[in-house]
Amino acid sequence: MCPSNGHKPSPIWVRPDKVEPKEVELASDNDQTDNSRVNSMIPWTEIDTIMFDMDGTLLDLHFDNYFWQTLVPQMYSQTHGLEEQAALELVMRKNAEAKGRLDWYCLDYWEEELKLDIKGLKATITHKICIRPNVEQLLQELHLHNKRLLLITNAHPASLAIKMEHSGIADYFHERISSHELKRAKEHHGFWEMLKQQAPYDPERTILFDDSLPVLRQAQREGIRHLYAIKQPDSKRPGLEAEDFPQIEDFRHIMPSELARLDK
Numbered sequence: 001m002c003p004s005n006g007h008k009p010s011p012i013w014v015r016p017d018k019v020e021p022k023e024v025e026l027a028s029d030n031d032q033t034d035n036s037r038v039n040s041m042i043p044w045t046e047i048d049t050i051m052f053d054m055d056g057t058l059l060d061l062h063f064d065n066y067f068w069q070t071l072v073p074q075m076y077s078q079t080h081g082l083e084e085q086a087a088l089e090l091v092m093r094k095n096a097e098a099k100g101r102l103d104w105y106c107l108d109y110w111e112e113e114l115k116l117d118i119k120g121l122k123a124t125i126t127h128k129i130c131i132r133p134n135v136e137q138l139l140q141e142l143h144l145h146n147k148r149l150l151l152i153t154n155a156h157p158a159s160l161a162i163k164m165e166h167s168g169i170a171d172y173f174h175e176r177i178s179s180h181e182l183k184r185a186k187e188h189h190g191f192w193e194m195l196k197q198q199a200p201y202d203p204e205r206t207i208l209f210d211d212s213l214p215v216l217r218q219a220q221r222e223g224i225r226h227l228y229a230i231k232q233p234d235s236k237r238p239g240l241e242a243e244d245f246p247q248i249e250d251f252r253h254i255m256p257s258e259l260a261r262l263d264k
């Protein structure tokens, strides 16, 4: 069940004049933790462009982990007559071999490699596509502050389309870009420079939220100034250990309205 997916969002960025700022709710004092105070230090007034990763950042990574680690091995087992454990090991081995290449994210590659209808299979579990907590509230607030919102994902365009259709968050973004369009993954050298050709941005005034450390490290190498990781990309798994980048535990901690309240 996805409690936050029950409605289509308003296309606020199209008609910002129609949105009343009073709709933005402030967190109560009781909600404050030391971590949220740290996270609230995001200097929103110095940021024009906000880039969001999709899987594990905007959407619960449980969908993808369940798909690749449970459903695909099951279907491989049924289709090709292999024991389930052997099918799981085979899928995981092929997965590990493709890791680090754009192929790893490419549904066409996996359809050929596994001889399975991967896109069709994804369509059977769209009820598992879940928006992470407080994502929509943050997107709405950022529109109220006239920020430019980009969705930058390694997901295959077909996967991006399925996720957008079933999450209903597509209209929040001024642009939605799959790294397949640029023919290199976000963690690969030169991706962020190439992205500038397609969607110009000032790296000094840009923030990226992404649950992938290799992606954040590459963005850092290419000059993006404000970089944040995600504490718990998969709601069914424990949170990740903090590494090189500050982690967002809950987007409600970094709402611009929350920052304004703390400044008072």
Ligand SMILES: [Mg+2]
Pocket (backbone or CB within 6 Å): 053, 054, 055, 056, 057, 210, 211, 212
């Ligand atoms: Mg991700």
